[in-house]
Amino acid sequence: MLSHKAKYALKALLYLAEQDENHISKTIEIAEGANIPKKFLEQILLDLKRGHFVSSKQGKYGGYYLIKSKNDITLAEIHRLFDGAIALLPCASLNFYEPCSDCKTESECHLRHGLMLIRDKTLQAMQGITIASLVQK
Amino acid sequence: MLSHKAKYALKALLYLAEQDENHISKTIEIAEGANIPKKFLEQILLDLKRGHFVSSKQGKYGGYYLIKSKNDITLAEIHRLFDGAIALLPCASLNFYEPCSDCKTESECHLRHGLMLIRDKTLQAMQGITIASLVQK
DNA sequence: TTAAATTCTAGTAATTATGTAGAATTTATA
DNA sequence: TATAAATTCTACATAATTACTAGAATTTAA
Numbered sequence: 196m197l198s199h200k201a202k203y204a205l206k207a208l209l210y211l212a213e214q215d216e217n218h219i220s221k222t223i224e225i226a227e228g229a230n231i232p233k234k235f236l237e238q239i240l241l242d243l244k245r246g247h248f249v250s251s252k253q254g255k256y257g258g259y260y261l262i263k264s265k266n267d268i269t270l271a272e273i274h275r276l277f278d279g280a281i282a283l284l285p286c287a288s289l290n291f292y293e294p295c296s297d298c299k300t301e302s303e304c305h306l307r308h309g310l311m312l313i314r315d316k317t318l319q320a321m322q323g324i325t326i327a328s329l330v331q332k
Numbered sequence: 333m334l335s336h337k338a339k340y341a342l343k344a345l346l347y348l349a350e351q352d353e354n355h356i357s358k359t360i361e362i363a364e365g366a367n368i369p370k371k372f373l374e375q376i377l378l379d380l381k382r383g384h385f386v387s388s389k390q391g392k393y394g395g396y397y398l399i400k401s402k403n404d405i406t407l408a409e410i411h412r413l414f415d416g417a418i419a420l421l422p423c424a425s426l427n428f429y430e431p432c433s434d435c436k437t438e439s440e441c442h443l444r445h446g447l448m449l450i451r452d453k454t455l456q457a458m459q460g461i462t463i464a465s466l467v468q469k
Numbered sequence: 470t471t472a473a474a475t476t477c478t479a480g481t482a483a484t485t486a487t488g489t490a491g492a493a494t495t496t497a498t499a
Numbered sequence: 500t501a502t503a504a505a506t507t508c509t510a511c512a513t514a515a516t517t518a519c520t521a522g523a524a525t526t527t528a529a
Contacts, residue, residue: 197420199487202443206434209442221505230434235488241507254496255504270446274420283334283411297343297367305346306339309407309461313454320453324446336518358474372519378476391527392473 201277203231204239205329208273211249212265212326219258239277246276265330271321281321282314289314338414340368341376342466345410348386349402349463356395376414383413402467408458418458419451426451 197205206229214220222240226233240259243249250262261268274281280291286298287310298304334342343366351357359377363370377396380386387399398405411418417428423435424447435441 196417196422198485202421205443223505230436232488234490237506238488251506252496253494253506255502256497257495257505259506270450280333284339285333299367305466306342309466313407313457313461316457317450317454320450324450329442329446335516360474369519371521374475375519388475389527390475390525392471393528394474394526396475 197274198278200235200239200242201273203229203236204243204273204277205270205326206231207236207239207243208248208261208265208268208326209330211259211261212330214260217260219252219256219260221258225259242276246272248272265326268326269322270324271318274321281318283310287311287314289318334411335415337372337376337379338410340366340373341380341410341414342407342463343368344373344376344380345385345398345402345405345463346467348396348398349467351397354397356389356393356397358395362396379413383409385409402463405463406459407461408455411458418455420447424448424451426455 207225210225210229211220220228222237223233225231225240226236231239240249240251244251244259248261248263248268249259251257251259271281275290280288282288282291284295284306285291285293286295286304286307295304295307344362347362347366348357359374360370362368362377363373368376377386377388381388381396385398385400385405386396388394388396408418412427417425419425419428421432421443422428422430423432423441423444432441432444
């Protein structure tokens with residue numbers, strides 16, 4: 196399941212993607228438009244900025260805007276930024292790999308192989324969903 | 333990600349699937365064989381029993397055994413029993429559906445459609461992984 | 470009757486999720 | 500240059516969930 200943070204991030208990106216080119220959106224505007232708690236959204240937007248999905252203009256008349264094409268922002272990336280691994284266990288993860296603490300040896304782990312198959316399928320599906328594909332829905 | 337509970341459940345089922353037909357496994361035996369905290373495993377086995385994956389014999393010389401074919405126990409079922417929805421949000425779930433609290437109307441939710449596509453792909457992959465497929469690895 | 474197992478009902482400790490508060494900083498413009 | 504209005508930063512709060520543990524009750528074979 197997605198955390199609220201990841202869900203709100205997606206909704207904020209959708210909001211930004213629907214604005215006119217060159218439009219700068221204030222946090223409060225996004226919060227009200229997408230129904231997200233404003234103070235929570237502040238943090239999320241900073242995370243999205245650190246992830247190079249959006250950028251900001253500070254000070255009066257400042258706000259946020261997309262810096263990555265809505266065609267290039269995938270659900271997989273947002274999931275990884277906010278919720279971490281897409282795989283079902285760390286030992287089956289590409290980006291968040293960690294060995295199982297409770298497996299004697301990795302080759303003996305009967306779960307890993309199957310979970311990597313799932314990861315590949317899910318990842319492929321998540322990479323196919325972009326902000327653009329969601330906007331036009 | 334899978335909870336420890338779900339992971340332990342899978343490992344316990346794998347352990348049971350590897351035993352001889354008609355063999356009854358004590359909790360302590362499974363716990364040591366699969367490296368699972370014993371008291372925690374007790375609860376998990378009861379959940380698996382309530383889910384009709386295993387059954388038990390009480391009293392001295394009692395223990396647990398599979399009652400469902402290892403070919404018919406899928407990762408999807410175990411995920412749902414211990415970790416709930418496979419979909420990324422409740423509004424996109426088949427078995428754990430709930431409307432979004434923060435969406436004005438369901439048809440206006442731009443996330444739902446995309447998340448249902450992911451759910452279908454992931455579910456299909458998870459239904460393809462059975463205990464039998466994991467045992468032979 | 471006893472030993473050895475499951476089953477049941479609580480409880481607990483640590484972690485994570487979901488926010489909020491408030492001050493500091495930045496910037497446009499009057 | 501002062502001010503208003505925005506982002507940014509640091510810290511905290513609180514509730515829920517996760518991952519267990521404790522111990523008594525029940526069941527059953529011998």
